[in-house]
Amino acid sequence: MTLTDLANPTKFLALTARLLPWLVGATILLFLIGLYQSATAPDDYQQGATVKIMFIHVPNAWLSMFVWAVMSAAALGTLVWRHPLADVAAKAAAPIGAAFTFLALLTGSLWGRPMWGTYWEWDARLTSVLILFLMYLGLMALWRAVEDPSRAARAAAVLTLVGAINLPIIKFSVDWWNTLHQPASVFRMGGPTLDHAFLIPLLVMALAFTLLFVTLHLAAMRNEILRRRVRSLQMMQASQKAA
Amino acid sequence: MSLGSYASFILASYLAAALVVAILIGWIALDYRIQKRHLRELEESGVIRRSGRSATEIK
Amino acid sequence: MSALGALIQRDIRIALRVGGGALIGVLFFLTVVVLMPFAVGPDLKLLARLGPAILWLGALLSSLLTLDRLFMADHEDGSLDLIAMARTPLELACAAKALAHWLASGLPLIIATPVLGLLLNLDVPATSAVAMTLLAGTPALTFTGMIGAALAVTLHRGGLLLAVLVLPLSIPVLIFGVAASEAAITGPHSFGAPFAILCALSLVSLVVGPFAAAVSLRHGLD
Numbered sequence: 001m002t003l004t005d006l007a008n009p010t011k012f013l014a015l016t017a018r019l020l021p022w023l024v025g026a027t028i029l030l031f032l033i034g035l036y037q038s039a040t041a042p043d044d045y046q047q048g049a050t051v052k053i054m055f056i057h058v059p060n061a062w063l064s065m066f067v068w069a070v071m072s073a074a075a076l077g078t079l080v081w082r083h084p085l086a087d088v089a090a091k092a093a094a095p096i097g098a099a100f101t102f103l104a105l106l107t108g109s110l111w112g113r114p115m116w117g118t119y120w121e122w123d124a125r126l127t128s129v130l131i132l133f134l135m136y137l138g139l140m141a142l143w144r145a146v147e148d149p150s151r152a153a154r155a156a157a158v159l160t161l162v163g164a165i166n167l168p169i170i171k172f173s174v175d176w177w178n179t180l181h182q183p184a185s186v187f188r189m190g191g192p193t194l195d196h197a198f199l200i201p202l203l204v205m206a207l208a209f210t211l212l213f214v215t216l217h218l219a220a221m222r223n224e225i226l227r228r229r230v231r232s233l234q235m236m237q238a239s240q241k242a243a
Numbered sequence: 244m245s246l247g248s249y250a251s252f253i254l255a256s257y258l259a260a261a262l263v264v265a266i267l268i269g270w271i272a273l274d275y276r277i278q279k280r281h282l283r284e285l286e287e288s289g290v291i292r293r294s295g296r297s298a299t300e301i302k
Numbered sequence: 303m304s305a306l307g308a309l310i311q312r313d314i315r316i317a318l319r320v321g322g323g324a325l326i327g328v329l330f331f332l333t334v335v336v337l338m339p340f341a342v343g344p345d346l347k348l349l350a351r352l353g354p355a356i357l358w359l360g361a362l363l364s365s366l367l368t369l370d371r372l373f374m375a376d377h378e379d380g381s382l383d384l385i386a387m388a389r390t391p392l393e394l395a396c397a398a399k400a401l402a403h404w405l406a407s408g409l410p411l412i413i414a415t416p417v418l419g420l421l422l423n424l425d426v427p428a429t430s431a432v433a434m435t436l437l438a439g440t441p442a443l444t445f446t447g448m449i450g451a452a453l454a455v456t457l458h459r460g461g462l463l464l465a466v467l468v469l470p471l472s473i474p475v476l477i478f479g480v481a482a483s484e485a486a487i488t489g490p491h492s493f494g495a496p497f498a499i500l501c502a503l504s505l506v507s508l509v510v511g512p513f514a515a516a517v518s519l520r521h522g523l524d
Contacts, residue, residue, distance in 0.1 A: 173474035
């Protein structure tokens, strides 16, 4: 089934209906494995048991950027190829990405409290994720500000791509700013080389969260297609009544 | 499994993650039901899609 | 005179007129900078320490305020449609409008900086450093902000959304602008490195801004 076949919303809905049960099952399975492995992982030499927070924090931080990449690909689909499902894919992904970003911030803050003594620290990584979160919220606001769905999609596509270009710049500048104003306490977040005992649960949880995103994204795309169908039928109904 | 002195932080993280995911799932499931209900109501009021297919058809 | 030259001249003239808003930007800059000591306290040493940051924040907020005007007035009276349909590429027209906007709104900020530096107890080297970084950085603010202005032009309450969209994109400019100023004043760190990056950001925005704004306008106006 090629991408052009999938451009037909009805075919896409049929595909989604077939795929979703499998995706849900696979996601649940991976989470069960991942959670078990996280629970049984050893304590870190420096951080003790709080290293377990990393198994939630890192996948969510990774996904917050991955979802923006997915939206950027969808944005290209909207602007360059006018693929009809690109609009739907972009709009459906934004709230999910925002939720993962929020979780990354929250768990990062909870991980930081034992390490730094405060709930918030203007650490380079947390600060860039905070800016990313603001960009997600701005994008969601833009989606809701324009009434016509295809115009909203094109405006959102431009903002998504501009954001994608800016993200490396923002990360670089925040990192640079942070090293200039290095806080008094020096800490290690996980460290450059991760022991197998921590790496395996981390990868499994990352995979689980990614599958969760794919599942939620497909379901949200299905909802968005239905919402557009409702909108066009309502407009048809209004014009039929007027006639 | 002893979680050490910061057990509440670890539990709070996992619970927060579970809560946010649950809210996401709940919102998507609820939205699905709402859209299906709208489509049903529209079909009952006699609106016909351009393709002639039923409004509530998914497959 | 070429079409672009005419466009620039027109925009500057409109901006400098009474309802144009260019000088309002400077007034807002002055207000923000004057408000800061009321919030922070009259301690001159503290103000001198915070000086570059206060000036940069004031310039950032002031440029945000005037950005709304960039396309809105033309959209309201229909001239934006004419500009979009003209033979001159829309990207160049956007660049021309942004240039005019910077000349009318950004340049006055830089000229006002020495006076405001006095209020914040900044000495001459410090104020010149800040003014130079503003000179290099305000084009980035204008050209990046133009993207948000283009996105928000067709919305009713676009002004607030514009701010929300533009501010995260302005953060790198702010970081390097202040860092360069402070490096010139106090630092062991070099002034050259952050200043070069600031110039780079401006140059990149000179290219990306007009393209992104043109795409937004084309899609938003049809």
